[in-house]
Amino acid sequence: MGSVTIKDIAKALNLSTSTVSRALRDSYEISTETKNLVVNYAKEVNYHPNPIALSLKENKSWSIGVIVPEIANNFFSNLINGIDEIAHERNYHVTIYQSKELLEREKDAIIHAFARKYDGLIISLADYTDDLGYIKDLQDNGYNIVFCDRVPDSFECHKVVASNFKGAFEATEHLIKNGRKKIAHITSARNLSTSKERLNGYLAALEKHGIPKNDDLIIYCASDSETAFKVIKDMMLSQNPDAFFTASDRLALHCYAAINELNLKVPDDIAFIGFTNLKEAYLLSPPLTTVIQPALEMGRTAGDLLINLIENKKKITGFQNIELATTLQIRESSS
Amino acid sequence: MGSVTIKDIAKALNLSTSTVSRALRDSYEISTETKNLVVNYAKEVNYHPNPIALSLKENKSWSIGVIVPEIANNFFSNLINGIDEIAHERNYHVTIYQSKELLEREKDAIIHAFARKYDGLIISLADYTDDLGYIKDLQDNGYNIVFCDRVPDSFECHKVVASNFKGAFEATEHLIKNGRKKIAHITSARNLSTSKERLNGYLAALEKHGIPKNDDLIIYCASDSETAFKVIKDMMLSQNPDAFFTASDRLALHCYAAINELNLKVPDDIAFIGFTNLKEAYLLSPPLTTVIQPALEMGRTAGDLLINLIENKKKITGFQNIELATTLQIRESSS
DNA sequence: ATTATTTATGCAAACGATTTCGGGATCGTT
């Protein structure tokens, strides 16, 4: 509870706090004798400098914040793992916030991180985030922010993303080449950068192969998971597509569940590709073909970029815009 | 960047910092006129009090730390969700640490949390944690710690756990009642409280039904995932059990993979029960029977307990020891 | 022997906020 302070040491050793402080930081102005005295005593009483006092003084916390919609999601937890690895290597601590897809919580988190003097922030935006003005203000004020995965498109910023367009394009084309003609696309909230790009990739593949766009085959399922399952099932019944391309972990599971419930056979009745990082994709029945995002690597990249920005404000000019390749992992669900 | 401070407001309004502070905290000593003046101006310039300064003064951070072995794990991320919900309700922030099953990182995290004046800590211990002395010291010093899931057994402390013994007992008995005679148990590191209790539950069920213990059917697979798969496969080949009871999410997946690779049929060749919180358990083929831990509720309980301890040091006497019921979710893998 | 220089240390301000104490107005009561 009552930790030892520099003042306690000073009193015990009959020195001033300044001397103690300098001795501990190995300043040249302190005699070796005194230094040893102080250092040994500090070790003995298990002294640790109070990081809060340091933060107050230095206006720096050696911590970065990470805001994701949801932790219990393979993609995001791997992303966090990547960030965490780098942060740990470079002596930073990570504080994780969950927005739960709620603007209110996202904003709270950002304000908290800023107020707490976190040295920077990595953000993956919530579903319906529209008012990004206050984030831009922060950024314009010199606060270090790196966006990751779900990024804003209304202003310039540092971004680390997966090749969503290309990934979606390849997945769709793979389905087409396997003879599928009526490919449904289940995606997340329409304003998300990831949704848009994946949709565009999907559409581009259709167009390339002369398949007309069919709006009935595209549905947006935002964060409300309860209705997602129902909506997907309804659309299967009404439209009877011969393939599915889903845009997230969450949606892939809902689709699988819907398919199960309707007793459809994959891939005979319907082919299936997810845009997921599910650890269990290969154990599903049949094993799920999926566009894999390099979540860990994205996290590492974003973490590295952010810390470079923090330590290095001068050298990096212009906004970084890093895209990492996805890979199409073909399994049985799409053949 | 340069946030507005109370000093800035005082200067701008020609008041003292004390007056500004009091006005913002709605003190009775300040005239409504002045209050309005200050409050409006503060809003206008977007003033937020510096939580670091507050922490320094109050020796309180309104934050709690959570240490788990791994975030990318359904059980732990749900646990965290529970903690997060309660913390949010009660105006605390949560900082998550991953120990990665490493003592070194666990210790770092604890020291960091303590130094940062986090108001308390929820810990789920790493694999091989043996030296718990320094944690006990902290606890004896009055630092608030609640252990959750993986708890120490060498000293008294606040605990929130699942009914591991009972859950394992019921699962094993269920297998026995379905005619299985040679039931293997795959579990985690032997020193973990959860491993011990689940093993005991398994053994108790065997004993009750007159099945002798067979050490060849029990294997410990600690955090090293790469060998786990191989070890499990070897044991299947050499021992040819007719059922599996695994003690964690991670191990359940390795087992499923091993079964797949050996082309065994579940449940005809081998029955299977996991002790898991896999979201996808019902989509595996066949759907996985599992002992479900109330992860979210455990998190909420631990969070609540911790915050009660923090705010309320007097009233709670003695160490709390809370056990929450597991439920056996029967699906096709065990019939 | 006197002055200059080095060596080792202490004092005090600063970071941003709260809070104890005290004091100057203003008002009412007698």
Add this chain to the structure above:
DNA sequence: AACGATCCCGAAATCGTTTGCATAAATAAT
């Protein structure tokens, strides 16, 4: 008119640390 009460407000200490400046003692240079 005098006294007490009430109402507003400011000065200063405090939390733990760092750091510019001052100072004392010891040594070196003249």
